[in-house]
Amino acid sequence: MQVEILSPEKRVFNGEADSVQFPGTTGSFQVLNNHAPLIASLKQGKIKLVRGKEIKLFTITGGFVEVLKNNVSVLVEGVKQI
Amino acid sequence: MAGKLKEVRTRISSVTSTQQITKAMKMVSAAKLRRAQDAITQMRPYAIKMGELLSNIASGSDVKIDYAQQREIKNVLIVAITSDKGLAGAFNTNVVKAIKQVIAEKYSKLSADNIQIMFIGKKAHDVLKRTAYKQNIEHKELFQKLSFENVTTATGKIKEGFLKGEYDEVMVVYNRFKNAATQILETEQFLPIKKLEIPAGNKKQNIDYIFDPEKEQMIEELVPRILNTTFFRYVLDSNASEHGARMTAMDKASENANELLKELKIAYNRARQAAITTELTEIVSGAAAQQGN
Numbered sequence: 558m559q560v561e562i563l564s565p566e567k568r569v570f571n572g573e574a575d576s577v578q579f580p581g582t583t584g585s586f587q588v589l590n591n592h593a594p595l596i597a598s599l600k601q602g603k604i605k606l607v608r609g610k611e612i613k614l615f616t617i618t619g620g621f622v623e624v625l626k627n628n629v630s631v632l633v634e635g636v637k638q639i
Numbered sequence: 640m641a642g643k644l645k646e647v648r649t650r651i652s653s654v655t656s657t658q659q660i661t662k663a664m665k666m667v668s669a670a671k672l673r674r675a676q677d678a679i680t681q682m683r684p685y686a687i688k689m690g691e692l693l694s695n696i697a698s699g700s701d702v703k704i705d706y707a708q709q710r711e712i713k714n715v716l717i718v719a720i721t722s723d724k725g726l727a728g729a730f731n732t733n734v735v736k737a738i739k740q741v742i743a744e745k746y747s748k749l750s751a752d753n754i755q756i757m758f759i760g761k762k763a764h765d766v767l768k769r770t771a772y773k774q775n776i777e778h779k780e781l782f783q784k785l786s787f788e789n790v791t792t793a794t795g796k797i798k799e800g801f802l803k804g805e806y807d808e809v810m811v812v813y814n815r816f817k818n819a820a821t822q823i824l825e826t827e828q829f830l831p832i833k834k835l836e837i838p839a840g841n842k843k844q845n846i847d848y849i850f851d852p853e854k855e856q857m858i859e860e861l862v863p864r865i866l867n868t869t870f871f872r873y874v875l876d877s878n879a880s881e882h883g884a885r886m887t888a889m890d891k892a893s894e895n896a897n898e899l900l901k902e903l904k905i906a907y908n909r910a911r912q913a914a915i916t917t918e919l920t921e922i923v924s925g926a927a928a929q930q931g932n
């Protein structure tokens with residue numbers, strides 16, 4: 558699935574991923590391929606992006622995620638890659 | 640005659656060096672403008688997506704939003720976004736003028752104590768610091784380190800003050816960026832939100848989204864973030880406008896210097912020719928006088 562992470566300052570990430578983990582306001586959750594349409598809000602925490610054996614981690618202070626037809630759009634504030 | 644010549648020569652060299660400075664400043668502004676424009680373009684996908692999200696969430700729901708509270712206007716906050724440096728034509732003067740105008744037109748019934756002005760960028764403060772209005776200079780130097788985080792801190796203060804009831808209306812005066820040569824002075828109401836602008840023409844309607852958390856709570860979280868983005872756009876627009884305005888101003892200055900130089904060169908050549916003519920006449924008449932002897 559296609560993942561796009563956007564912040565007000567720039568496009569932080571755009572590419573393929575096998576799974577993404579989010580710090581949702583109501584609890585952490587994971588999005589895999591063919592996930593149902595979803596809009597969720599995020600709290601402070603880490604986004605974990607997995608592709609094959611490659612793992613990317615981002616810290617965020619909050620944001621939103623929309624999942625639609627294997628397109629994951631993440632809107633975040635205060636994002637840093639670690 | 641030689642005195643006049645020297646005078647013109649000094650003026651030519653001084654105008655030339657001024658022109659070099661204005662040309663350099665124009666170049667610098669052009670580079671900064673490009674960067675400022677990039678920042679606006681970079682923000683666009685985020686802002687568009689934010690609008691889409693809002694239309695997806697807010698469609699069909701009617702939620703009370705704290706930031707849309709209409710209250711009797713007793714206290715107001717005016718945010719003045721200007722630049723830190725001058726030499727940008729009427730860029731800053733226009734903002735100051737608009738502030739005075741908005742106070743005269745909208746808030747003439749309020750006393751100076753009930754009007755607070757928040758300064759972002761130094762220039763408006765330089766002009767207005769001796770007025771009786773309450774002044775907030777906490778974020779005056781925002782442009783020295785322009786980032787979303789810093790702008791959001793300022794926005795946070797504004798939102799907090801509004802919710803606490805320190806003021807009942809927030810107006811923002813800034814220069815909107817249209818293109819490098821055009822800035823549009825805007826006086827916009829930031830709070831309370833007039834009406835949630837839900838972008839129309841979204842064809843992806845009727846998708847059965849799972850909402851987590853509930854729609855209502857989501858809107859509560861989304862609205863402050865949209866405010867952050869809006870305010871960030873004001874600041875970025877003003878920043879790009881500043882460099883655009885300075886570029887135009889410096890271009891005009893270089894052009895004027897060119898014209899001045901042209902005139903000075905004509906004056907110089909005329910003076911030189913006059914000196915030569917006088918000298919020749921003197922020699923010729925001197926020789927004639929000698930022959931007469």
